[in-house]
Amino acid sequence: MTKRDFATINLAGAGLAGSLMAVYLAQKGYAVNVYERRPDMRKVEGDQGRSINLALSVRGIQALRETGMEEHVMKMAIPMYGRMIHDENGLQTFQAYSRDRKSCIYSISRAELNKSLMTMAESFEGIRFHFNKACEEMDFSSGKLVVKDTISGEKSVAPGTITLACDGAFSAIRYDMQKTPRFDFSQTYLAHGYKELTIPPGAGGTFLLEKHALHIWPRGHFMMIALPNPDGSFTCTLFFPFEGEKSFANLSTTEAVHTFFSEYFPDTLPLIPDLLNDFFANPTSSLVTIRCYPWIWEDKVALIGDAAHAIVPFFGQGMNAAFEDCTVLNQCMEEHGSDWGKIFAEYQQLRKNNAEAIANMALENFVEMRDTVADERFLFRKKVEHLLGQKFGPYFSRYELVSFSRIPYEEAYRRGLINQAILDELTDGRSDLAEIDFEKAETLINERLGADFTIPGFA
Numbered sequence: 001m002t003k004r005d006f007a008t009i010n011l012a013g014a015g016l017a018g019s020l021m022a023v024y025l026a027q028k029g030y031a032v033n034v035y036e037r038r039p040d041m042r043k044v045e046g047d048q049g050r051s052i053n054l055a056l057s058v059r060g061i062q063a064l065r066e067t068g069m070e071e072h073v074m075k076m077a078i079p080m081y082g083r084m085i086h087d088e089n090g091l092q093t094f095q096a097y098s099r100d101r102k103s104c105i106y107s108i109s110r111a112e113l114n115k116s117l118m119t120m121a122e123s124f125e126g127i128r129f130h131f132n133k134a135c136e137e138m139d140f141s142s143g144k145l146v147v148k149d150t151i152s153g154e155k156s157v158a159p160g161t162i163t164l165a166c167d168g169a170f171s172a173i174r175y176d177m178q179k180t181p182r183f184d185f186s187q188t189y190l191a192h193g194y195k196e197l198t199i200p201p202g203a204g205g206t207f208l209l210e211k212h213a214l215h216i217w218p219r220g221h222f223m224m225i226a227l228p229n230p231d232g233s234f235t236c237t238l239f240f241p242f243e244g245e246k247s248f249a250n251l252s253t254t255e256a257v258h259t260f261f262s263e264y265f266p267d268t269l270p271l272i273p274d275l276l277n278d279f280f281a282n283p284t285s286s287l288v289t290i291r292c293y294p295w296i297w298e299d300k301v302a303l304i305g306d307a308a309h310a311i312v313p314f315f316g317q318g319m320n321a322a323f324e325d326c327t328v329l330n331q332c333m334e335e336h337g338s339d340w341g342k343i344f345a346e347y348q349q350l351r352k353n354n355a356e357a358i359a360n361m362a363l364e365n366f367v368e369m370r371d372t373v374a375d376e377r378f379l380f381r382k383k384v385e386h387l388l389g390q391k392f393g394p395y396f397s398r399y400e401l402v403s404f405s406r407i408p409y410e411e412a413y414r415r416g417l418i419n420q421a422i423l424d425e426l427t428d429g430r431s432d433l434a435e436i437d438f439e440k441a442e443t444l445i446n447e448r449l450g451a452d453f454t455i456p457g458f459a
Contacts, residue, residue, distance in 0.1 A: 007029075007030060007031055007160075008030070008031045008032075008033065008159045008160030009025050009030045009031070009032050009033070009160055009162050009163075009164065010033055010035065010145045010158045010159075010160050010162065010163040010164070011025070011032055011033065011034045011035070011163070011164050011166060012035055012135045012145075012163060012164070012165045012166060012167040012171070012172065012173050012307075013034075013035075013036060013165070013166040013167030013168060013171075013307070014034050014035075014036035014038075014114075014118060014129055014131070015036075015114060015166060015167075015168060015305075016110070016113065016114055016117060016305070016319055016322060016323070017166040017304050017305035017306070017319075017322040017323065017325065017326060018034055018036075018164075018166035018167070018304075019034070019114065019117035019118050019120075019121045020063060020064075020067060020069075020117060020121075020323060020326050021164055021166055021304060021326045021329070022034050022121045022124075022127045023067040023068075023069070023120070023121050023124055023127070024066075024067060024326055024329070024330045024333075025127075025164075026121075026124040026125065026126045026127050027067065027124070028330075028333055029126075030126065031126045031128075031160075032126055032127045032128070033128050033130060033158060033159065033160070034121075034127065034128065034129045034130065035130050035133040035134075035135055035145075035147050035158065036129065036130065036131050036132075036133065037132070037133065037134035037135070037150060037167075037172075038131065038132070039131050039132055040118075040129070040131045041111065041114065041115060041118075042115045042118065042119070052110060052194070052196060052235065052237055052313070053107050053108065053109055053110065053227035053229070053235040053237075054107075054108050054109075054110050054113065054316070054318075054319045055080070055105045055106065055107065055108075055214070055227070055316030055317075055319075055320075056073075056077055056105065056106040056107075056108050056319065056320065057105045057106070057316065057317070057320050057403045057404065058320075058403065058404055058405065058406055059317075059320040059321070059323060059324040059327075059406055060319055060320040060323040060324070061074075061106075062323075062324075062327060062406060063323035063324065063326055063327045064323070066327060066330065069117065069120050072116065072120060073108070073113065073116060073117075074106070076108055076109070076112055076113065076116065076230060077106035077107065077108045078106060078107045078108075078211065078212070078228045078229070078230065079104040079105075079106055079212055080097075080104055080105050080106065080107055080212055080213055080214045080227070080228070081096060081097060081098075081101060081102070081103075081104045081212050081213065082094055082095050082096040082097045082101070082213055082214070083095045083097070083213060083214050083215075083216050084209070084210050084213035084214070084215045084216070085216055085218065086215060086216065086217045086265075086267060088219070088264065088266070090266065090267035092210075094210075094213060095379070095382065096386070097399060097400070097403065097404075098386075098389075098397070098400055098404060099385075099386040099387075099389035099390050099396075099397065099400070100390075103400065103403075103404045104212070105214075105316060105403055107214070107227040107228050107229070109229060109235075110319075130147070132149060132150045132151050133147045133148070133149060133150070134147065134148045134150050134172065135147055135165075135167060135172040135173055136148040136155060136172075137176065138163065138173055138176040138177075138301065140176075140177075140180060140297050140298075140300065140301065142161065143160075143161030143162060143163070143300035143301070144157050144158070144161065145157070145158040145160075145163050146158070161300060162299070162300055162301075162340055163300065163301050163302075164301075164302055164304055164329075165301065165302065165303045165304060165307045166304045166305055166307060166322075167307055168305075168306045168307060168310075169288060169290055169306040169307070169310035171303065171306075171307035173301065173303065173307065174292060174303055174307050174308075177292075177297060177301070177303070178292075180297065183292070183293070183294070184291075184292060184293045185290075185291070185292045186290070186291050186292070187288050187289070187290045187291075187310075188288065188289045189286055189287065189288050190286075190287040190288075190312060190366075191241050191242060191243070191244075192222065192239050192240060192241050192242070192287060192366075193239075193240065193241075193242050193248060193284045193285055193286050193287065194237050194238060194239050194240070194284070194285050194287060195237070195238045195240070195248070195279065195282055195283070195284050195285070196235060196236065196237055196238075196278075196282050197224075197236040197237075197238065197272055197275065197278045197279065197282070198233055198234070198235060198236060198272065198274070198278060199226060199233060199234040199236060199268070199271045199272055200232075200233050200273065200274075201231055201232025201233045202232060205231060205232040206232055207228060207232050207234075208232075208234075208271055209226065209228075209234060209271070211228050212228075214226075214227055215227075215234070216369055217264070217265050217268070218369060218370050218371060218372075219264050219370065220370065220371050221241065221246065221370065221371075222238075222239055222240045222241065222246065222370060223238075223239050223369060223370035224236055224237065224238045224239070224265060224268070225237050225239075225369075236268075236272070239287075239366075239370065242284070242286075246260075248284050251279070254276045254280075257275070257276055257279050257280075258275075258276065261275060287312045287313070288310055288312075289310060289311055289312060289359050289362075289363065290306070290309065290310040291309065291355075291356070291359065292308065292309075293352065294348060295308045295347075295348045295351070295352065296344040296345065296347070296348050298341065298344075299339075299340035299341035299343075299344060300340075302329070302344045302347060302348070304322065304325045304326065304329065305321070305322030305325055305326075306318065306322060308325070308351075308355065309321065309355035309356075309358075309359060311355075311358060311359045311362045312362045312363060312366060313362070314362050314363070314365040314366040314369055315358065315361050315362040315365045315402060316403070317358050317361075317362065317402065317403075317409075318362075321354075321355065321358050321409070324351075324406075325347075325351055328347055328350050328351055329343070329347045332344075332346045332347045332350075353408075353410045354408050354409040354410045355409070356410075357408075357409040357410040357412070357413040358402070358409040358413075360413065361398070361402065361409070361412075361413055361416075376431075380427065380430075380431055381423055381427050383433060384423060384426060384427055384433065384436055385397050385419075385423060387433065387436070387438075388422075388423075388438075388441055388445075391438060391441075391442075392441070392442065392445055396419050396445075397419070398412060398413075398415070398416030398419060398420070401415060401416065415449070418448050418449060421448070422441065422444045422445065422448065425440075425444060426440065426441055426444075
């Protein structure tokens with residue numbers, strides 16, 4: 001393959017988006033140098049990065065398919081067809097994600113996925129990973145990137161004058177962009193943090209909970225979730241306020257932790273034998289939403305994934321949104337060849353509003369997951385929503401639009417608001433499916449959605 005102009009691309013960060021984007025670039029014939037400040041996670045015991053499980057869905061799978069990595073990655077993934085809700089008495093109720101009960105999202109380990117993507121990327125000609133190399137300084141006038149060896153302290157200038165910043169929510173490249181004129185930036189933390197726990201596999205690697213579900217223990221102002229792993233274990237995540245009467249601050253003793261779990265998650269006590277050790281050994285991490293603009297600097301720098309739009313994990317779209325950034329950037333390269341000014345400008349134009357939309361939806365979904373999923377009114381509306389999807393088309397559920405289609409997030413958000421207003425009219429004062437006026441539903445859908453009646457390419 002003929003190398004394009006600007007034949008060497010610098011890529012900051014060897015995380016999920018960075019490893020994937022490196023392959024897209026190599027497939028276009030570019031030489032790619034990936035600089036990662038951490039050691040190689042495949043070689044350092046215990047250095048796995050964040051281990052919280054991820055939910056892989058259609059947008060992320062599309063990127064893996066385009067780069068030829070889908071088949072390998074999906075071998076590590078476990079399909080989840082819905083939520084399994086655990087009440088305080090241990091009763092479990094399944095809520096399907098889709099109207100046909102067949103569509104699913106996939107549980108996958110962040111660390112294992114990251115390691116696999118790096119290994120697969122290294123098999124492509126032209127990709128080189130440089131570990132223990134921190135991005136120290138970006139010269140925006142020349143496009144030169146200075147990297148620092150974290151072991152020796154030696155600094156060097158990376159070859160090439162284009163840098164793609166895939167270096168996460170606390171991006172070093174974005175930090176330098178914040179010093180440029182008229183750069184807007186905000187970071188907003190939730191009052192909640194999270195802590196990881198583990199349900200080990202049963203005898204012979206058996207699953208002690210339903211394997212093909214995302215488990216949720218909703219408790220109003222807080223919740224715990226659990227996602228399955230191939231070895232039969234579940235990665236649990238407790239989302240809980242940092243401070244207050246019920247908070248991490250007040251779970252400072254083994255007695256307090258045991259009492260808390262006995263009261264709110266009693267069915268998990270026999271499932272998590274190392275609860276107390278894990279609780280105090282594992283860190284309490286924060287949850288942040290980052291918004292910034294612009295994402296690009298002329299034809300030299302672009303932010304991708306969390307570096308541009310870190311979001312909270314409650315719609316399961318952080319990785320999928322980052323992978324979709326790579327897909328869109330690749331499409332822009334297809335259209336504009338090696339004109340990086342046009343590539344970056346169109347990429348930013350196509351992605352910025354969509355990033356805002358999924359950030360908002362992720363925050364809204366936190367309330368749904370921790371509280372309303374156990375509410376009878378919510379459950380009734382979900383039944384009506386699925387019936388409308390079966391009768392009139394798959395556009396009706398916002399969750400399905402986001403997770404099982406590739407329509408822009410901004411459009412999914414807009415349609416979701418319309419759909420919710422229609423649901424309000426149809427279900428207000430009603431609690432029985434026999435009371436739902438489906439003729440009225442069809443009229444409202446035709447009036448308010450019109451040309452959106454179907455979605456081409458719905459997965």
